[in-house]
Amino acid sequence: MSDRRAQRHEATRQEILEAAWALARERGLTGWSLRDVAESVGMRAPSLYGYFDGKDAIYDAMFAQGYEQLLARLDELPTRGDPAEVLGRGAHAFVDFCVSDPPRHQLLFQRVIPGFEPSAESYALAREVLSRLHAILADLDLDRPGTVDLWTALLTGLASQQASNDPGGDRWTRLVDRAVDMFLASELTRA
Amino acid sequence: MSDRRAQRHEATRQEILEAAWALARERGLTGWSLRDVAESVGMRAPSLYGYFDGKDAIYDAMFAQGYEQLLARLDELPTRGDPAEVLGRGAHAFVDFCVSDPPRHQLLFQRVIPGFEPSAESYALAREVLSRLHAILADLDLDRPGTVDLWTALLTGLASQQASNDPGGDRWTRLVDRAVDMFLASELTRA
DNA sequence: GCCTTTGACCTAACGGTGTTAGGTATACGC
DNA sequence: GCGTATACCTAACACCGTTAGGTCAAAGGC
16 A cells, blocks of 8 residues: 555544544443444444454543553653652552553453453553562562562552542542552562 | 333332343443343333333442442441451452452442432432441440541452452452451550 | 223334445546 | 555445334233
């Protein structure tokens, strides 16, 4: 396919994804139809199949985009230095990332869409996030078995509770520093 | 309505709910249709409307049943004594409850079904669980502001990670005791 | 016993969903 | 300018939750 055509094709793909994100933020992750997103970009539903294999393929592309955005945020974070500082900054960044876009949080971290499973390609991005996390904790000498899992459970727990039970508020986000202290005190005394 | 008829009606309601639970466990919380559950009980889909106002009403009854089951489990737990013992038993009971029935966990603790919101009546059961939890922690002198919220975040985080990322395994459930120690150490030093 | 009511269940159908088949016109490479 | 691949369309399928309206048998009153 010619470059000109390929570029236009890719641009339309992005346009479709952006319309899907907008609808998801407006009506919920699963609260929109292919006819809705088609109308947003000035098409009819079947025409979307020229750009994606179906609705699940759109979800898969959104899944990948979400993890790319998370990786970009992690890139801006310090990975070395005072453990309390590093973990605190990371925790705040992660929880902010989750609560700032609830449908994205559902797509990335909860298994919410009936038939959907991310492709191997997209799932690799999710594993990349975990791998970076592992590296950061190892740098801080926090790489006992289970430490990463306890850390992810703590952070996803805070973010999920915040998103589910107090959307827009700070009932759980304000506990982030306390959770970091708790985690760090516990891990350091057992190091 | 006569007692005889009312009893039969209620029995059919329970039969429908049991069929819905079975389908949910088999194909996922949202992986079944009203026609499916109707076939399970030997009816056609529209006949279910004699027993429930629609699919969301079935979800609502399941939501209530789930929290009743959780309350029943909490009733069997000790509420006083050594804090490590009380919290440990409670944490294991809760996480077991979650991972033993993933669709129930999704229905009760994650906002997974597009239009569904529990009725006030059903939601009261959810608040009852939280109220009992608060009472237990207060008995142990763990009723600083935020302590209950941190505790629920920790437990739901462990349960969700287990259910989402290692179903059937024990990668997160085996961290429960460690999480209890971490939580308790942190709370006691600040009491 | 019969008659009326009412509950339990049915079929038919509506508007909506994701998806497929098949057709048309336009923009591109040559 | 011509042939072709691409971008888009309409029509339609099977399925979904849900509503309307009908049938039949069981229950209750006399």
